[in-house]
Amino acid sequence: MANIIAIVGRPNVGKSTLFNRLTESRKAIVDDFSGVTRDRHYGVAEWTDKQFTVIDTGGYVANSEDVFEAAIREQVVIAIEEASVILFMVDVITGITDLDDEIAQILRRSKKPVFIVVNKVDNTSLENDAAVFYGFGLGEIYSISSMTGSGTGDLLDEVISHFEDVVIEDNGLPKLTIVGRPNVGKSSLINALMGQERNIVTPIAGTTRDSIHIHYNQFGHEFMFIDTAGLRKKTKVKENIEFYSVMRTIKALEEADVVILMLDAMEGLESQDVNIFHLAEKNKKGIVILVNKWDLVEKDNKTMKAFEEQIRQKLQPFTDVPIVFTSVISKQRIFKAVETALEVYKNRGKKIPTSKLNDVMLPIIENYPPPALKGKYIKVKYVTQINATSPMFAFFCNLPQYIKEPYKRFIENKLRENFDFNGVPIQIYFRQK
Ligand SMILES: Nc1nc2c(ncn2[C@@H]2O[C@H](COP(=O)(O)OP(=O)(O)OP(=O)(O)O)[C@@H](O)[C@H]2O)c(=O)[nH]1
């Protein structure tokens, strides 16, 4: 089961501030790429050795107070159903409001772990004021200051102790999932690929009730579809449809080996898609981009190229990703899409023999060594691929701490030029030897 933390609470209590703090801490530690777009609503975070996804449920722009509060209540219900842990954030300065009380009432019916996070406790003199929130009857309270970070460590220690280990069912077959915003054509694609069969397959229940695993075995291809496309929840508020589908997407993504990110050609790649892309990238999943509804685009011989460039521009720095233009309606390139996803699956499992790796990479490094720092030369001695589910390389050298980001990028590009890793994130480490 995916570990998802949802931060709920009324506006202005500081949800986004905590979210930024949690997701940035990971960025500083493990995210090797700089210049990555900051994920606004959901991101990957890490505490001690546990990795998890954080969702910030704020950010409504609603026209009436009623709709607004209904939307928040609905979000809390979705969070209870879909998240593993809920952080209910309140504000020590304002105390308990009516909306806080309503949210607490919904949360009291939840079976999921709920943490009351009392924010804006910037100094110890405010700690006494926090005690009022015991009145919710939801157990322990955690006083924090999202602004300074104080108290967040204790909170996270407690939160991660409620995570379950991610158990992923494995029958050795590639696991693909199709993700994308509502209405891009996900269900249509699965239906088109399965043909009549979809109606007769008995869905193999996934490890959780979050997804359906469909065994595909036709036209010489065998794999598993992690399908969430059929699972839809009726929500009254537009933003919540998105919120719900994001939750489902995160879970499907964590179970899959390769993520097929489907776009609508008429809309292009939007920020929500870029978020999903980065989520897949950070989870080290293989990625294929499908530009669907290509039939609707007025095109000439340059359109596809221009479209591709536009997309890659937004995906930087990880642009070595296949892009396939499909029309599910006219069955154009739908098998190509599957074949490409299976290629990416192969690339993700690729192991380069150490001798070959050194034969190729050492001369490149010799010709273009890492820049010397403070008069010290960096000597790379050898490289090896580490045994892992996605490509990971260790370069052994005398002064690993002197290797800077641009040089890592250079090395990654050379690996990609010489060995096909199309569609897969690569991790590169420099180690002391
Ligand atoms: N003093 C103090 N102010 C804080 C703290 N955390 C957040 N704030 C401030 O509270 C205000 C609201 O913070 P946000 O993080 O935007 O709140 P939110 O809950 O995400 O709000 P919505 O996006 O509207 O749902 C901002 O002005 C923050 O600077 C804190 O720990 N202490």
Ligand SMILES: Nc1nc2c(ncn2[C@@H]2O[C@H](COP(=O)(O)OP(=O)(O)OP(=O)(O)O)[C@@H](O)[C@H]2O)c(=O)[nH]1
């Ligand atoms: N013109 C055109 N329409 C398409 C294509 N693929 C799907 N559609 C239409 O787009 C609409 C949405 O398709 P769905 O397959 O339901 O999309 P979905 O991504 O599963 O949508 P949600 O279930 O809301 O997430 C339907 O009316 C489809 O007929 C395509 O390639 N071209």
